Amino acid sequence: SEQHLIRSEKLSVIGQLAAGVAHEIRNPLTALKGFTQLLHRRTDVQNRQYFEMMLTELERINYIVGEFMLLSKPNQWQQMNRCDIGLLLDDIIPIMQSQAIITNIAIMVDKSPDMPIVLCDANQIKQVLVNLMKNAIEAMPDGGELHVHMKKDHQGFVVIDIIDQGIGIPQHVIDRLGEPFYTTKDAGTGLGLTVCFKIIQSHGGTLIFTSEPNVGTTATIRLPA
Numbered sequence: 001s002e003q004h005l006i007r008s009e010k011l012s013v014i015g016q017l018a019a020g021v022a023h024e025i026r027n028p029l030t031a032l033k034g035f036t037q038l039l040h041r042r043t044d045v046q047n048r049q050y051f052e053m054m055l056t057e058l059e060r061i062n063y064i065v066g067e068f069m070l071l072s073k074p075n076q077w078q079q080m081n082r083c084d085i086g087l088l089l090d091d092i093i094p095i096m097q098s099q100a101i102i103t104n105i106a107i108m109v110d111k112s113p114d115m116p117i118v119l120c121d122a123n124q125i126k127q128v129l130v131n132l133m134k135n136a137i138e139a140m141p142d143g144g145e146l147h148v149h150m151k152k153d154h155q156g157f158v159v160i161d162i163i164d165q166g167i168g169i170p171q172h173v174i175d176r177l178g179e180p181f182y183t184t185k186d187a188g189t190g191l192g193l194t195v196c197f198k199i200i201q202s203h204g205g206t207l208i209f210t211s212e213p214n215v216g217t218t219a220t221i222r223l224p225a
């Protein structure tokens with residue numbers, strides 16, 4: 001059965017406080033990483049593996065903190081500019097292609113030529129596209145096709161569909177999409193979609209998921225032109 005969902009604000013007050021704390025973690029974390037790298041270089045072979053593990057874990061903390069910083073007050077930091085979303089997509093595709101090829105995934109892009117200009121923060125929109133495409137790739141461990149369709153709808157909105165042929169999303173997971181730290185993956189952070197919803201909302205747009213287990217998922221972004 002097909003499942004639809006329109007998600008609105010989900011980040012709680014506690015979530016926003018945590019995002020503030022993330023800022024305070026950044027600086028000491030950078031120092032920790034730097035000294036760990038230094039010790040990694042100076043240590044003997046026997047201890048090197050421990051420093052490598054420490055660096056991997058520090059990198060993970062850094063990634064989570066980075067996502068959290070995006071969550072805190074994105075409106076205030078936004079650098080709104082007139083941009084062609086089609087060109088943003090062109091920047092991202094080669095990066096995603098290098099990841100997709102590892103698991104036998106072909107990325108197909110279909111852009112209509114008359115794309116309107118959107119007032120947006122280019123880096124934030126790129127982040128959304130990367131997060132959604134990453135999820136699509138991770139949903140197809142045995143390969144498949146990832147389609148990205150970009151068009152203008154009747155009301156002049158830019159509509160971007162990210163369509164995978166992956167495992168799909170069961171209803172109980174759909175209900176929780178965007179909830180901070182909600183993940184079904186062993187090494188997931190559960191922050192990717194939290195960031196996506198937040199950014200799209202702050203642009204006055206919507207993000208909708210349509211999914212059918214074992215058939216695939218479509219993530220649809222709508223942005224005002």
Ligand code: ADP
Binds near residue numbers: 131136182184189194
């Ligand atoms: P993470 O990718 O770190 O798990 P996300 O916030 O990006 O965190 O996604 C949350 C959860 O939503 C995932 O763990 C997964 O269960 C589900 N999900 C998101 N996108 C897809 C997709 N395209 N196909 C299947 N499941 C998905």
Ligand code: MG
Binds near residue numbers: 192193
């Ligand atoms: Mg993700």
